[in-house]
Amino acid sequence: MSVALSGAGQRRRGGISEATVARLPVYLRVLTGFAESGVATVSSETLAAAAGVGPAKLRKDLSHLGSYGTRGVGYDVEFLVYQISRALGLTQHYSVVIVGVGNLGHALAGYGGFGTRGFRVAALVDADRARVGEQIAGITVRHVDELEAIIAEHEVSIGVIATPAGAAQDVCDRLVACGVTSVLNFAPVVLSVPDQVDVRKVDLSIELQILAFHEQRKALDPGKERSA
Amino acid sequence: MSVALSGAGQRRRGGISEATVARLPVYLRVLTGFAESGVATVSSETLAAAAGVGPAKLRKDLSHLGSYGTRGVGYDVEFLVYQISRALGLTQHYSVVIVGVGNLGHALAGYGGFGTRGFRVAALVDADRARVGEQIAGITVRHVDELEAIIAEHEVSIGVIATPAGAAQDVCDRLVACGVTSVLNFAPVVLSVPDQVDVRKVDLSIELQILAFHEQRKALDPGKERSA
DNA sequence: ACCGTTTTGTGCACACGTTCACAAACGCGG
């Protein structure tokens, strides 16, 4: 059933592994910092240290998107910033809709991370009519009934779900029905979506529980630790 | 309650893989939902479907923490809830301190996920003296200068960093100096910590960029998708 | 008491990700 993209070359346009894709944004951020400090080139060792990974892993990651970088010298910072941005698709612009204007939705709307790199918050929506019209971070809250219209109007491709758990699946279904193919879910539920839709989950509770596990382990068996 | 040394020896106390640990909280949440609905037993197939994983993976995960579950029947919901809780260390209580009372800190303080499972917010702290004394979700904001005292007083073992990027490493160093060994970082920086300290990172910007990558991929090559 | 049905637990094979180690490439100085 799974059509193997035969191993002729892993270099297809989308041939970057998931693990690598997850690290590229980190490299990008670190590189941006270097660029602002006026650094022109970095070695894999320096960049890897700043990104918190091993040099070999970094080089392999970068090699997956092409042979940028000069032997004996390192990588040109600005050029690499551009290449990673392009590989991640950040040269295009994406419209985002945030559903749910509770504490979390508030925080997300105010988060700087949206504007900085090709993401634009098209709208905030909420089910509570009392909040409609409210201004948050320069964006007016609209009612969730307008969701379909908003998505069509702004060509929204990414939906952020910051609703209570009970409403999340319903909102998700509506987003998907409108053609949204990427969802970032902050609600503590497992969303079910069609195969072609990507869902990423951010779950505070899960993170805490993972930390709790390691805390317990450290308490039981002190002295032989090694973290990522 | 005793250590099971019998059988094929993969059964070490801390011998649960990281990937499994990351999924256990999901199982736990789904199981809690079943318990509240009055369901007494679940099969691996049902539970796996609700958790969004394959049945085999679920069974293997659960097998790593013992042979609970009855062949031909399934798993006793309440018993499994207890066992997973215990494996994750949730039978103990952990005190958490949240540093940074911006939009995000606000949202975190109000998040229900803390109280529900063994986590208690010992304090909110902020560097801005104007916010000190403010009441958020029933907790009084204290100044970051008191951090050391608070940690000692409440035996805080988990620190949550919700500060701007610039302050994060500094706060982290102070937490670690006070003996905190688990950190949940929301600031968009790579924290450097000693080996014995666990750091988990939640980064909205990274998640969006990962979604952007997949959006781009889908736009270039529509029709042959397969998500996790 | 026994047989058939159901479901777990797990050995095995495979795919994926990480790390190591080294040859190929580059700049520089003599």
Add this chain to the structure above:
DNA sequence: CCGCGTTTGTGAACGTGTGCACAAAACGGT
């Protein structure tokens, strides 16, 4: 122009995680 130190890119070994397929085990009906 050549040799030397430096750094990339990558093949190969290794470890980890995943999925399949099946035997062992429990329950219920007859």
